[in-house]
Structure formats: C-alpha cells, structure tokens
Amino acid sequence: MRSASATTRADEMGMDVAFANAKKSYDEGGLPIGAALVYHGGEEPRVVGQGHNQRIQKASPILHGETAALENAGRLKPEVYRNSTMYTTLRHVSCPCSMCTGAILLYKIPRIVIGENVNFSGEETLLRSRGVEVVVLEDERCKELMGRYVREKPEEWYEDIGETVS
Amino acid sequence: MRSASATTRADEMGMDVAFANAKKSYDEGGLPIGAALVYHGGEEPRVVGQGHNQRIQKASPILHGETAALENAGRLKPEVYRNSTMYTTLRHVSCPCSMCTGAILLYKIPRIVIGENVNFSGEETLLRSRGVEVVVLEDERCKELMGRYVREKPEEWYEDIGETVS
Ligand SMILES: [Ca+2]
Ligand SMILES: [Ca+2]
Ligand SMILES: [Zn+2]
Ligand SMILES: [Zn+2]
Numbered sequence: 001m002r003s004a005s006a007t008t009r010a011d012e013m014g015m016d017v018a019f020a021n022a023k024k025s026y027d028e029g030g031l032p033i034g035a036a037l038v039y040h041g042g043e044e045p046r047v048v049g050q051g052h053n054q055r056i057q058k059a060s061p062i063l064h065g066e067t068a069a070l071e072n073a074g075r076l077k078p079e080v081y082r083n084s085t086m087y088t089t090l091r092h093v094s095c096p097c098s099m100c101t102g103a104i105l106l107y108k109i110p111r112i113v114i115g116e117n118v119n120f121s122g123e124e125t126l127l128r129s130r131g132v133e134v135v136v137l138e139d140e141r142c143k144e145l146m147g148r149y150v151r152e153k154p155e156e157w158y159e160d161i162g163e164t165v166s
Numbered sequence: 167m168r169s170a171s172a173t174t175r176a177d178e179m180g181m182d183v184a185f186a187n188a189k190k191s192y193d194e195g196g197l198p199i200g201a202a203l204v205y206h207g208g209e210e211p212r213v214v215g216q217g218h219n220q221r222i223q224k225a226s227p228i229l230h231g232e233t234a235a236l237e238n239a240g241r242l243k244p245e246v247y248r249n250s251t252m253y254t255t256l257r258h259v260s261c262p263c264s265m266c267t268g269a270i271l272l273y274k275i276p277r278i279v280i281g282e283n284v285n286f287s288g289e290e291t292l293l294r295s296r297g298v299e300v301v302v303l304e305d306e307r308c309k310e311l312m313g314r315y316v317r318e319k320p321e322e323w324y325e326d327i328g329e330t331v332s
Contacts, residue, residue: 061241062228078329099272102268
C-alpha cells in the first residue's frame with residue numbers, strides 16, 4: 001500500500017522528468033512543454049514514456065508534451081494506461097488542450113498532474129466529468145520557464161494553441 | 167458561391183483521398199483508416215494533408231487517420247484550419263475517437279465528413295455540442311474494408327481503441 005508521502009515522491013519524480021523534457025525543448029528553441037507517463041501498477045513507479053512539444057523542432061501540430069510522451073511509450077497494453085499518471089509541465093491558457101485531453105480519455109489514463117495553473121484552462125471540466133483525477137501543482141520552475149517563453153515568442157505559443165496573437 | 171453539387175464533388179474528392187490512404191495502410195498490414203484535410207477557402211478545394219493510422223507501421227498510439235493527416239499538413243495558419251474539412255473513412259465503434267475529436271476542436275476545424283457509420287460513436291455528440299458540422303456518408307468501400315480488417319485482426323483493432331477483445 002502506498003502512503004501519501006510515497007505518492008508525493010512519485011509525483012515529484014514524474015514532474016522532474018516532465019520538466020527535464022520541457023527544458024530540453026526550450027534549449028532547442030522549441031515550446032517548453034514536457035510530459036511524462038508514469039506507470040504505478042508495479043512495486044516502484046516507472047517512466048514508460050516522456051517527450052516534449054515538437055511544433056518548432058519537427059513542424060508538428062500534433063506532438064504536444066502529452067502526445068509526445070504517448071508516442072515515445074509506443075504500443076502499450078490497456079492495463080498499463082489504466083494504471084498510469086500523465087505528468088505535464090503546463091496548464092497555461094488551454095493545456096491540457098482538447099487533443100491531449102482526448103488522448104488521455106481514449107486510453108483511459110485515470111490521473112493527470114499538471115505543473116502550474118497560471119491561467120485557467122477549459123478542458124479540465126471535461127476530464128473531471130469523465131472521471132479523470134486532475135491534480136495541479138504550483139511548480140515554480142514550470143511557471144517561470146513557460147512565462148519566459150511566452151514573453152520571448154508569443155507567435156509560436158499562439159500558433160500552438162490554434163490562435164493568432166490578439 | 168459553391169452550389170450543393172460542387173460541395174458534393176469536393177466531398178467525393180476528399181473521401182477518395184481518405185480512402186486511398188486507408189487502402190494503402192491495409193496493404194501494408196496496418197489499420198485501414200485514412201483521412202484527408204481539405205482546405206475549401208480558395209477557388210478550388212485543395213488537399214493540405216493526408217495520412218493513415220500508423221499503429222502497426224510505426225508502433226504509434228497517436229497517429230490515427232485524422233492526426234496523421236494533421237501531422238502531414240504540418241504547421242498551418244489558424245485561418246486554414248478554420249476553412250477546412252476533415253475527411254475520415256471510419257466512424258466505427260469509437261471513431262472519431264476522443265483524441266481526434268480533441269484535435270479537431272483544438273484547431274477549430276468546422277466540419278468533419280465520415281465514410282461510414284456501421285456502429286454508433288460516442289464523440290459525435292461532443293463535436294456537435296461545440297459547433298462542428300458532422301456529416302456521415304454511407305460509403306460502401308470504407309465499410310467493406312474496415313469490416314474485413316476487424317474480422318481478420320480483431321486484437322489490433324481493439325488495441326487501437328484502447329480496449330481488449332471481449
Ligand atoms: Ca501540451
Ligand atoms: Ca481514427
Ligand atoms: Zn495538447
Ligand atoms: Zn482517433
């Protein structure tokens with residue numbers, strides 16, 4: 001049985017991996033949004049997938065943090081998804097976006113942990129209404145890195161969420 | 167101004183491209199689900215992206231027909247998405263799935279045309295509730311190809327929708 005503090009350590013580990021991916025993307029000139037899929041059905045939590053937004057690096061409109069982590073994990077059995085948590089560094093304006101929300105619902109991932117929530121997002125309601133547990137941390141690293149990027153490259157950020165700078 | 171019959175020709179063209187991608191995937195041993203994104207903001211409809219499910223070919227859990235078409239299109243301006251239609255060969259059990267539904271909502275693609283609807287899907291309600299026009303054709307090619315695949319490889323099909331064969 002996992003104690004509350006063990007859960008906290010697992011969440012710290014998951015968010016550390018997500019943040020490392022966000023930082024890597026930032027250093028490459030990309031959108032600093034990272035994610036990690038952590039399986040918690042075994043003795044110890046295990047990272048089964050990790051990735052970051054690839055809009056700039058691969059000109060990809062579908063590789064967000066969360067979907068990149070799913071892609072990195074590859075083909076998994078339904079049982080793995082259903083005993084995993086998705087960690088994502090960002091819940092800024094519209095993250096998790098409707099696509100990543102939909103991917104989480106598709107594979108029945110029961111829990112999502114989000115690094116920061118500077119601005120409220122739309123899809124949290126949909127996730128919760130379908131039984132997904134949503135946890136928002138106040139992770140200063142995530143907040144600072146994303147804030148910096150949006151100030152530096154607002155066009156790229158708005159493009160990523162399908163909007164034009166207003 | 168486009169007449170009703172011009173719209174029909176555009177839809178036939180879009181579904182032909184989607185079906186060609188589905189057939190290509192089937193011939194490769196993959197899930198026979200194809201899609202095409204067609205821009206209709208110009209004089210003539212123009213295919214801006216096309217693709218097919220890549221679960222088998224690339225061990226990808228996120229490249230469905232629709233997301234593969236978006237990935238193939240690359241980075242597009244919001245205006246292009248908002249004047250495009252997504253064509254997909256399948257609406258079988260759970261297609262468009264929640265992930266592809268979410269991608270369509272993210273980029274504000276206003277219209278989706280589906281090849282067949284042998285079995286009712288869940289996410290159509292979500293799409294319609296957010297203002298997306300959903301058109302279902304009764305395309306016998308799409309129906310036949312998908313039916314054949316599900317009979318031949320039920321495990322792959324269920325894995326693609328995050329389920330186990332029951
Ligand atoms: Ca994201
Ligand atoms: Ca599909
Ligand atoms: Zn997303
Ligand atoms: Zn899909």
